[in-house]
Amino acid sequence: MNLDTTSPLLHLAHRPDLDIMVGRWGYQPAPDELPAVYQQVEKEALRSRCRFWLQDIRRRTLNDPQTTRWLLNVFFPDMAQRLGGRLFIAYLVGPALHESIVKQPGYVPAEAYNDKPFATSFFGDEGAAIRWLQIQQTDKVR
Template sequence: MLPAAPEFVEVTHRADLDVLLIRWMRKVTLEEMCAGYHYVLERAAEHRCRQWLLDARRRFNTDRDGAHWMITSFLPTLHARLGGRTYLAYLLVPVIMRDVEADAAFPPASFFEGKPFAAERFIDEREAVAWLQEARQQPVA
């Protein structure tokens, strides 16, 4: 049985797209972020869904501590739970894309080469969904 959903994140499985839609409802602490992602992973495992659209426009915070936790602790667990490469499309407000600290916290595209997970940032939801749909065409690794 899944734990109760945290009040700061909404998770919906879009079966028509096979995309997990994750909406962060407000700015979160590092502890809340970690709890939220663990909840998301449980929902993803329930649906065997490896394409995630993360709407972080309300969350409005990206920091080095959170990025470090994602890269070193969380993302490496996805392959074992979900059985293939997981794709994370982050939907952000444009100002985050221009924020030097937030930009430095997000790894460059080369970081994801050969890893069982990939992530990209978007300001347009259609582009994010298109990227995820293209990812679905990749062979399961």
């Protein structure tokens, strides 16, 4: 599944000026590559104590349903608890992947996360994704 082995699977950096952890995915991973990558995400999030994530997945072409279930049911709730507050993940996606995600059985829109310890939303524009994360940072109810 890895079509471009010359670039890293994930470049991850905390932007302290924005208090946003940015992850840029380099290619479509095989499902067996993901556990090590999410360990890297966990380590950086805990190191930076950052609950606001921008995940640029525009180079990915599909989401593995099993991994998605694990993220929504285990990883995100656990990270929110470990980070001591609600976790927000803004996904920057290309049009084809966005369409694929929203048409999957069990897709949950952003509004459905209001009672969850985390929220996700999908964007086609990086500026809009960052603005959404900044709004979450300033919302005193969170």
